[in-house]
Each structure stands twice: as C-alpha cells, then as structure tokens.
Amino acid sequence: MLTKLKKMPRSVNHVASRAKRKRILKLTRGYYGARKNVWTVAKNTWEKGLTYAYRDRKNKKRNFRGLWIQRINAAARLEGLSYSKLMGAIHKAGIEMNRKVLADLAMNQPEAFKAVVAKVK
Numbered sequence: 001m002l003t004k005l006k007k008m009p010r011s012v013n014h015v016a017s018r019a020k021r022k023r024i025l026k027l028t029r030g031y032y033g034a035r036k037n038v039w040t041v042a043k044n045t046w047e048k049g050l051t052y053a054y055r056d057r058k059n060k061k062r063n064f065r066g067l068w069i070q071r072i073n074a075a076a077r078l079e080g081l082s083y084s085k086l087m088g089a090i091h092k093a094g095i096e097m098n099r100k101v102l103a104d105l106a107m108n109q110p111e112a113f114k115a116v117v118a119k120v121k
Helices: 014-027 039-078 083-093 099-108 110-120
Strands: none
Touching: 014 039, 039 083, 039 099, 039 110, 083 110, 099 110
16 A cells, blocks of 8 residues: 655755854945845855955065065165166175065165165175
8 A cells, every 4th residue: 555655844954054144244244235235145245355365465475575676676776776786786795685674674774774785885
C-alpha cells in the first residue's frame, strides 16, 4: 500500500543569514542612497570597496616613493645637483640610506641633508 510521502520543510539557517546581512549593512553605514540599506546594492558596493582598498594599499607605496623623490630632487637642486646625480653619487660613496630617510632629512633637517651632499660631492 502506497502512502503519500510528506516532505520536510526546507531548512534555512535564518539566524546566520540575517546576521550576515546585518553585519554587511552595518559596514555600509554612511554610504550614499541605496548603497547603505538595499542588501544587494550594499553588498556589491562593500565588495567593490574591498577591491579598491587592496589596490590602493599598493598605490599608496607608489605615491609615497614619488613624493620622496620630488622632495629629494628639490633639496638636491638647492645644493646644485640633480636627483639622479645625487643618487648616483650616494650609491657610489656607499652610503646606505633609503629615499624615505633622505626625504625626511631634506624636509626636517636641511643641515643634515647638506652634510650628506657635502660628503658625496
């Protein structure tokens, strides 16, 4: 004798899925318009933001290196040298000093930067 089989209700972990949505909507507070309160828009915006954050952590390093080079170049030209000539002379003299430190010296301690330039001239 065949009996009609009853199906069990579909199990959805609503506690977890609601918590996930709440967590992401909390992270998108302060965004403009639907980006802060419509689930799919907010999720897409938040994910795109993570992509930008990853990319820009790399770009930040690139930008700072450019800034240091500009500062060293400006200070070197006050001493009558170009950036490339100064860096070549520093490497030839065997001075182990990176661009970050040189730029800091050029900005905040011009006397120390002049001493470095005098040593390599």
